[in-house]
Amino acid sequence: MxxxxxxxxxxxxxxxxxxxxxxxxxxxxxxxxxxxxxxxxxxxKSIKTKDYIFEQGPRTIRPRGAIGLNTLNMLQDLGLSEHIAAIKPDHPAARNRMIYVNNTLYSLPSSLKGVFQKNEPFSKPLIYAAFNDLKQPQKELKDDSIYNFVERRFGKEIADYAISPMICGICAGDAKEISVKFLMKTLFEYEQNYGGVIKGVVKSMLKGKNEESLELSELAKRAQEEKWSIYTIKGxxxxxxxxxxxxxxxxxxxxxxxxxxxxxxxxxxxxxxxxxxxxxxxxxxxxxxxxxxxxxxxxxxxxxxxxxxxxxxxPFVTVGIVNLYFASDKPLIEPAFGFLVPPIENSPILGVVFDSCCIPDQKGTVLTVMLGGRWFNEKFGADVTKERLYEIAMKEIKSILKIQDKVAAFNVSILNKCIPQYxxxxxxxxxxxxxxxxxxxxxxxxxxxxxxxxxxxxxxxxxxxxxxxxxxx
Ligand SMILES: Cc1cc2nc3c(=O)[nH]c(=O)nc-3n(C[C@H](O)[C@H](O)[C@H](O)COP(=O)(O)OP(=O)(O)OC[C@H]3O[C@@H](n4cnc5c(N)ncnc54)[C@H](O)[C@@H]3O)c2cc1C
Structure with missing residues (x-):
């Protein structure tokens, strides 16, 4: 047994x-x-009605790399190929990801061209980060926080406005505490072995790729050919x-x-x-x-x-999830995946996902507000009620997205100790x-x-x- x-x-x-x-x-x-x-x-956990789907936990899956393709193999084997809703590179949810800084929503660059242009809130084109990496000396370490690593190699703005909100989006955590090996193990190894990230990228390109061989299902092959960015599951x-x-x-x-x-x-x-x-x-x-x-x-x-x-x-963190449904036919948001709030903004929310843009077959506007994470107790206290989280989420939605419509349906969940912190x-x-x-x-x-x-x-x-x-x- x-x-x-x-x-x-x-x-x-x-x-x-x-x-x-x-x-x-x-x-x-x-x-x-x-x-x-x-x-x-x-x-x-999904709450399904004829008009909307509220996802209380995860909603999208990444198809890339051996581990992403492995999941697609499993999905096909389970007979779920027809249920997959792919988000391809030209979809707004793939192209438009925003951050909320200084009371303004900014789109993050999503193309190579964008890297050479100045995009607020960054004070210089992102290509300058590469020069920074080439200039910086190597620092020998066994491990480091992802924030320290990115600040050292690419500068403070990238650490504050790109990496810190990304860590909030992935694990509701603080980039100043999370191990660099969580997301950037290879880049960290490049620094440790070759003295910098760009130097490491060039050396590894010269060496050639050492890809793991994995037999691919039709679904995994389709995801590769069509270059899916992310996908979700219908229903x-x-x-x-x-x-x-x-x-x-x-x-x-x-x-x-x-x-x-x-x-x-x-x-x-x-x-x-x-x-x-x-x-x-x-x-x-x-x-x-x-x-x-x-x-x-x-x-x-x-x-x-x-x-x-x-x-x-x-350690684990607690996340508050407020799902909102607005019935109006007219779109209340611009087409995008949603936005994240960098921790230096000291906002009560971590970010908002525009579900009606990412998940198919939804009527009206569906949003998910994520709150707390690493900062749950200090912002709300351990005994915060669902009503209070709903009020906070609504206040932020009204102020950031300028939505004045009445909510037609909502759900609030407090997910106690739901995400481990690496x-x-x-x-x-x-x-x-x-x-x-x-x-x-x-x-x-x-x-x-x-x-x-x-x-x-x-x-x-x-x-x-x-x-x-x-x-x-
Ligand atoms: C809010 C949120 C959003 C997320 N978004 C994404 C996303 O968009 N994309 C993505 O890839 N990942 C996402 N994730 C991560 C993903 O959901 C998790 O990786 C995954 O669900 C974890 O599964 P698990 O089986 O490890 O743990 P769990 O889901 O925690 O399952 C553990 C199970 O053990 C049971 N259990 C606990 N104690 C006992 C006991 N004593 N006896 C018997 N049973 C017990 C529990 O009831 C539970 O069913 C998200 C996670 C959260 C919380």
């Missing part, structure tokens, strides 16, 4: 790859999944975990919903006891934990306090966690967004890697 702990994307993908690798058939191994709630999909992203759940059910994985695990007891190297809230236990020969690291930390504390402590050191030293910490598990011969593998990447593609790829590693052991 192998157990999967947690039925979010990480747990469901683990089930998918265990089945694909024929683990259950070859080893005559029964698979079961334990999920604390009555829902499979974790943070992926809401929830369609994705729903298809995965069905795949697991069809292949005889036992799904136990409303089953919260309270404690993990490692009996020996091939037996684990999972204690449930109702006092009963289940046993397994191996577990794949996809629950967030701060939860796993509590489950192992009795037997492995050192492991528990390492797991508890990965702060400086994260990757060393994860190595130490996995080393501990290996040294103690504990029958547990770690998957989910706490360890190997916070996005959908990362979580799926991490599940694939962990399962394949176990198969070849």
């Amino acid at each position: 192998a157990a999967i702990l947690g039925g979010g994307l990480g747990g469901l993908s683990t089930g998918y790859y265990l089945l694909k690798n024929n683990i259950s058939n070859n080893n005559n191994l029964k698979l079961f999944l334990l999920e604390a709630t009555d829902y499979c999909g974790g943070w992926i 809401g992203l929830e369609t994705f975990p729903a298809a995965m759940k069905q795949y697991l059910k069809d292949n005889n994985v036992d799904l136990y919903l409303n089953t919260k695990v309270e404690e993990i007891d490692f009996v020996d190297s091939s037996m684990v006891r999972l204690k449930k809230t109702n006092g009963e236990s289940m046993t397994a020969t191996h577990i794949y934990s996809s629950v967030p690291s701060h939860i796993l930390s509590k489950l192992v504390i009795k037997q492995h306090p050192q492991l528990s402590e390492l797991l508890s050191e990965i 702060v400086i030293g994260h990757y060393d910490r994860v190595n130490r966690i996995r080393e501990y598990i290996q040294n103690k011969n504990l029958p547990i593998s770690l998957v989910g967004s706490s360890y190997d990447g916070v996005g959908i593609n990362d979580v799926i790829y991490s599940a694939k890697t962990q399962v394949e590693r176990d198969v070849t052991k």
